[in-house]
Structure formats: C-alpha cells, structure tokens
Amino acid sequence: MNISKCRLLVGLLLASCFSINVCAQIAAPREVKYRKNIDELSADELAAFEHAVKMMKVKSAKNIYDRTGFLWQAWVHNCTSVAVNDKRQYALGSGDNKQLYEVIKGQLNMGNDINDTMANPFNTCSFETQVRGTGNVIYENPGMCEHRKDTFFQWHRAEFYFYEKALQDADPEGLSGPSTKNVTVPYWNFTKPPTGIRYPKAFEDATSPLWFKHRLENPAGSKPAMPSYTSPYLMAYLIYKQDWQSFGGYSLGGAGNSGSFESQIHDTMHDEYVHGYLRNPATAGLDPLFYSFHAFIDYALEKWIEEHGSETITGGNWFMRGEQDARLQLPVGFEEGSGKKREPFSNYSKNMGRAELYYDTKKQGFAYQSGAFGEFVPKSQIDAIVAKHNLPGATLGDNPQSLFSELMSYGAHGPVARPNAIVQGKVKIQSLDGSKALIDIVRDAGSDDYSYQVDVYFHPQDVAADIGNKDFRMRYLVLTASYWALSGHHHHHHDDAGSSVPLRLTQDISKDINNLRLGGKDGQEWTVTLGISSRNNPSGKFAFSAPVINYSK
Structure with missing residues (x-):
C-alpha cells in the first residue's frame, strides 16, 4: 500500500x-518479542533491562513530564491528575546522566518509613506547590489503574504494552550502555520459591536500578521463603476451572465486582507480601518490582485465554485510560475516540485504545516464554485433585481437608487462626439449575477504607465455628479472599466502592454448593462463617453484614 x-x-x-x-x-x-522469567535472563538480557529502567529514571530526572520516563509511566498507574506548568518542563536536578540518576534514586528512596511518601511529593500525585513557581499550572491526566471490575486484566495489559515500549525507547542505540531496543518486561513467577531471600535476586541487589527501599524485606541472611506465599495450585485451579466473570471480574453495575484472581491472588500479594509502596494504588507503580509482578499476572491471563478463548471476555469496547507519548509505537488497530486534546502540548494519545486490542498479544508484538521447568501446574493435576474431592465420602465436610484447603496448602498464605471479627449467615444447599451461587461479603456504609482478608467457612449448624482449631479450618474452608483498599481511587473503579455506601466483595461459590449436593447434603441449611482480618484498620471497628448467597445466570 x-x-x-x-x-x-x-x-x-x-x-x-x-x-x-x-x-x-x-x-x-509486528516482530514478536518474548517476555521471559527474570530468573532465567542471560547476563546480557538482565543488563539491558536494568539499563532501560535506569535511563527511564534519568529521563524523569531531566523532566518529570517526559511521558516516556519512569515517573510518568508510574503515574499512568497511580495518578488521575498531576499539576503541570505552562512550559511542561521540570527537572529534579542537573548534571550528566550519572548525576541525574543519583538524584532520582535518592528521591524515590527518600524517607525512613514506607508511610513517609510525603518526604518526596513526586512519589505522590500531589506536587502543585513545587511546580507552581515555574509557571501557570494546569492539570493533566496520566491515567489510573482499573480494579474491581472486568477490565482489571485488560487495563494492566495496555499499561504494560506502553511501559515496555518506553523501556525499548530508553536507549535503543546503546549510547550510554547496552541497547534497549529489544528489552521486554521480564516476569516474576511468585508461585515459586524466590531466588533471593524474598524476591528474585535481581530485585535485591542494592546497586541495581531494580532495587527499591520501600518494600517489605526479610532480615539479611535469612533463608529464601519456602514454600512460595501464593499457591501455584490455587492459581492453576482459577485459570483452568473458572469462566470469565468468576476469574476476570464482572461488568460495572452487574451481579458482582472483583474476579477471583484479583481478590484471591493479586490483592494479598500487594497488601501483605510485598507491602511497602505496593500496599497503595497511588504509589505502587514507583517500585520496579511492580512491573515484573504484574507481568506474571498478565501471563496468567494469557494462560486463561489459551484455555478458554477470548470470546467471552467482557469490557472489550472500553477505552483504557492512560495518556501516552505519541512517539511510542501504538498498538495495531488503535483509535482513541472523539474529543479534543489539550494545547499546545498535544503530542500524546488520549487513551491506550480499546481493551479488545490487547487480546491477541502476538498481533501486538509480544508473547510469553515459559521457563525451563514450566510456570503453571498442568491441568491434569488440577483435574485429579478436583475428581478426588468429588468422590463419595470425600466431599466438603466429610473430608478432613476441603478442596480449597488442599489447593491453598501448596503456598504459605492461608486462613487466619485468630480473625479480628466473625460474622455468620446461612446457606441452603440446592440445585443451581444453570445459575451461579455468589456470596456477597458486605462491609457496612460509613466504614473507614482498609484492606482486609476474609476466610469463608461452610459447616453444619450443629458444628461450632472453631476457627482457632486447625482441623476446623482445613475441613470447612471454601475460600480466602482479600480486598485491597483503593485509597481515594474509589469512584474510578466501581460504583459501590465509596465509604458512603456498603462495599461488596462478591465471590463464586458454585463449586461448593455442587460439591455438597454430591455429598448428599441437598436441601440442608448450613452455617456460613466469615473470619475477617486486617492489620491496617485504624479504627479497629469491623462492621459487616451477614453474608448473603445470590443466584445469578
């Protein structure tokens, strides 16, 4: 043509x-470039990746508003708006690349405590005071992450597409180090024991651009965490056995909200395992580990698509918010919709395109390469575990270990023995008749926003809820889920996420209802017990309604 x-x-x-x-x-x-396990990168590949991150940070030190720089790419995840002066230029320091890197390294790692973000306002989204003296201030909209609905996976995939293009653009000619033109975002398989003490070795090297002060660390000299925090069997079960809504999330205003992957895998890794800046959506993108962590989450999405196809994925027509530099290669099929751009600095895309553009990764020029020993538990092993729990005498309540307990047992994360609050309700065992059984866990209106874990148990009414007893937890646990407090991101994520209305966490429990029916419990009424725990609830108050089971097509 x-x-x-x-x-x-x-x-x-x-x-x-x-x-x-x-x-x-x-x-x-597009030439397809493969994302690899960070622990299996060659020395040259790791050096190029580290150099790309370093040069992105240098770009931000020269001008925080450079949309191909590290800060802006972090703000795409973290910030709905940032103050911009009329020159669209603000340097954090001066000097050569080495000096500028030290400046931004110091700024990003400033503060003695993970809560001390205000020691550097550029680690937050609020720095109008700093830039106002350099010109009139307007506001631009870098982006902000999507959570608690069916565009969670797609938005992060779009974000990573552009972050990877920024990495490749960092020093493509290799003028200051290794060429970055073929760099991809390596993934961290957090379902395997770490090669470092808590994380991959590359992220624990204090001399590396990948190192970051504000994340939870094990004491120096500790042995690597064994087993991994997240169970590879639980992750594989969700991938192989759940449909799109249950796995990926529900449409805005629909029957539910978070998919099981977000609430059972993603949220607790952010809030409990990595902690630090990943504890808060408004700072998470500042940690280089965030991108490799989420790259593996995106790999899990790709594995789900391989298993189920992309035809049932919802939310495809939504434009993924995020302002990106026009110099970065746009995705195949990109169009940004209607509406004018700001002047005079209009060399940007208003959004990252529709979600559906990103379903075919190879079409967009990237794919995933499995490590030498594979990254996911084979489906045959999950099928065998499920079949075992469907045998007579091995169903929920009759088996000393529930299906969910067994799936979770391959990781260090588990139910809490002494929860902060216990709330109870009822569930009637009945035929689903083509419907889903969804449990609504509802935090009352007016509550402070805080992250929490909820452990859900189904047990006969004549069995006491002895959560402190390990045997009870193993026998009757049907799910463990988390809610990650969105700290001011609420109104952009879901219509029920504000403190003025009750907050729902919806999870699919169809497998448990069906399993109980296989065990001859049809028609019985069982007790539902919630164990609710949080380590960052300042008020210490836990106001939750009795759990409700809804049936939805």
Missing part, C-alpha cells in the same frame, strides 16, 4: 492525528 492511500485510509477510518503511526501499524506486521 503506498503512503498516500494509507494516509487516506487512516483519515477515513480513524480521523486521527496519528496517521503516520497508524499507517505503519496497518502496513507492517
């Missing part, structure tokens, strides 16, 4: 100012 025809086609189809970029996307297929 010649250039004039391509430009005409772009104008007719997209009416976009990105005609050159879009033309290139239409005309040329």
Whole structure:
C-alpha cells in the first residue's frame, strides 16, 4: 500500500492525528518479542533491562513530564491528575546522566518509613506547590489503574504494552550502555520459591536500578521463603476451572465486582507480601518490582485465554485510560475516540485504545516464554485433585481437608487462626439449575477504607465455628479472599466502592454448593462463617453484614 492511500485510509477510518503511526501499524506486521522469567535472563538480557529502567529514571530526572520516563509511566498507574506548568518542563536536578540518576534514586528512596511518601511529593500525585513557581499550572491526566471490575486484566495489559515500549525507547542505540531496543518486561513467577531471600535476586541487589527501599524485606541472611506465599495450585485451579466473570471480574453495575484472581491472588500479594509502596494504588507503580509482578499476572491471563478463548471476555469496547507519548509505537488497530486534546502540548494519545486490542498479544508484538521447568501446574493435576474431592465420602465436610484447603496448602498464605471479627449467615444447599451461587461479603456504609482478608467457612449448624482449631479450618474452608483498599481511587473503579455506601466483595461459590449436593447434603441449611482480618484498620471497628448467597445466570 503506498503512503498516500494509507494516509487516506487512516483519515477515513480513524480521523486521527496519528496517521503516520497508524499507517505503519496497518502496513507492517509486528516482530514478536518474548517476555521471559527474570530468573532465567542471560547476563546480557538482565543488563539491558536494568539499563532501560535506569535511563527511564534519568529521563524523569531531566523532566518529570517526559511521558516516556519512569515517573510518568508510574503515574499512568497511580495518578488521575498531576499539576503541570505552562512550559511542561521540570527537572529534579542537573548534571550528566550519572548525576541525574543519583538524584532520582535518592528521591524515590527518600524517607525512613514506607508511610513517609510525603518526604518526596513526586512519589505522590500531589506536587502543585513545587511546580507552581515555574509557571501557570494546569492539570493533566496520566491515567489510573482499573480494579474491581472486568477490565482489571485488560487495563494492566495496555499499561504494560506502553511501559515496555518506553523501556525499548530508553536507549535503543546503546549510547550510554547496552541497547534497549529489544528489552521486554521480564516476569516474576511468585508461585515459586524466590531466588533471593524474598524476591528474585535481581530485585535485591542494592546497586541495581531494580532495587527499591520501600518494600517489605526479610532480615539479611535469612533463608529464601519456602514454600512460595501464593499457591501455584490455587492459581492453576482459577485459570483452568473458572469462566470469565468468576476469574476476570464482572461488568460495572452487574451481579458482582472483583474476579477471583484479583481478590484471591493479586490483592494479598500487594497488601501483605510485598507491602511497602505496593500496599497503595497511588504509589505502587514507583517500585520496579511492580512491573515484573504484574507481568506474571498478565501471563496468567494469557494462560486463561489459551484455555478458554477470548470470546467471552467482557469490557472489550472500553477505552483504557492512560495518556501516552505519541512517539511510542501504538498498538495495531488503535483509535482513541472523539474529543479534543489539550494545547499546545498535544503530542500524546488520549487513551491506550480499546481493551479488545490487547487480546491477541502476538498481533501486538509480544508473547510469553515459559521457563525451563514450566510456570503453571498442568491441568491434569488440577483435574485429579478436583475428581478426588468429588468422590463419595470425600466431599466438603466429610473430608478432613476441603478442596480449597488442599489447593491453598501448596503456598504459605492461608486462613487466619485468630480473625479480628466473625460474622455468620446461612446457606441452603440446592440445585443451581444453570445459575451461579455468589456470596456477597458486605462491609457496612460509613466504614473507614482498609484492606482486609476474609476466610469463608461452610459447616453444619450443629458444628461450632472453631476457627482457632486447625482441623476446623482445613475441613470447612471454601475460600480466602482479600480486598485491597483503593485509597481515594474509589469512584474510578466501581460504583459501590465509596465509604458512603456498603462495599461488596462478591465471590463464586458454585463449586461448593455442587460439591455438597454430591455429598448428599441437598436441601440442608448450613452455617456460613466469615473470619475477617486486617492489620491496617485504624479504627479497629469491623462492621459487616451477614453474608448473603445470590443466584445469578
């Protein structure tokens, strides 16, 4: 296709100012670059990745508003808006690249405590005071992460697409170190024991651009954590056995909210295991570990698509919010919708395109390469565990270990023996008749926003809820889920996330209802017991309603 025809086609189809970029996307297929396990990168691959992160930080030190820099890419995740002066230029320091890197390294790692974000306002989204003296202030909208609905996976995949393009753009010619043009985001398989003490070795090297002060660390000299915090069997079960809504989340305003992967895997890793800046959505993107952590989550999404296809994924028409530099290669099929841009600095895309653009990763030029020993538990092993728990005498309540307890037992994370609060309700065992059984865990309106873990037990009414007893926990546990406090991100995530209305956490318990029916419990009424725990609830008050079971098609 010649250039004039391509430009005409772009104008007719997209009416976009990105005609050159879009033309290139239409005309040329993408070279597929593979994301690898960070523990299996060659020395040269690791050096190039570290150099890319370093140079992105240098770009931000030269100008915090450089959209290809580390700070802006972090703000795409962290910030709904940031103050911008009329020159769109603000340097954190001066000097050569080495000096500038030391400046931003010091700024990012400032403070003696993980809560001390205000020691450096650029670690937050609020620095109007600092930039106001350099010109009139306007506000730009870097982006902000999506949670508690069916675009959780897609938004982060879009974010990582552009973050990876920024890595490749950091020093493609290798003028200051290894060339970054082929760098990809390596993933951290957090379902395996770490190669460092708590994290992959590369992230524990204090001389590396990947190191970050504000994350939870084990004492120096400790042995590596064994087993991993997250169970690989639980993750594999969710991938192989759950449909899109249960796995990936529910449409805004629909029957539920968080998918099981977000609430049972993602949230507790953020809040409990890594902690630090990953504890808060408004700071999480400042830790380089965040990107490798989420790269493996994206790999899990790819594994789900391999198993189930992408046809049932919802939310595909939503535009993924995030303002990205126009110099970065746009995804194939990109269009940004209607609406004007800000002037005079209009060299950006208003969003990251529709969610559905990212379902086919190879079309967009990236894919995942498994490590030498595989990254996911094979489906055959999960099938065998499920079949065992469906045998007569081995169903929920009859078996000393429930299905969920067994799946969870392959990781260090588990139910809490002494929860802060206990709330009870009832569940009637009945035929689902093609419906799903969804449990609503509801925190009352007016509560402070705090992260919490909830352990859900189903047990006969004549059995006391002895949560402190390990045998009780193993026999009757049906799920452990977490809610990650979104700290001011609420109104952008879900319609029930504000403190003025009750907050729901919805989970699919269909497997447990069906399992109880296999065990001959049809028609019985059992007790539902919630054990609720939190280590960051300042008030110490836990106001939850009795759990309710809903049935939804």
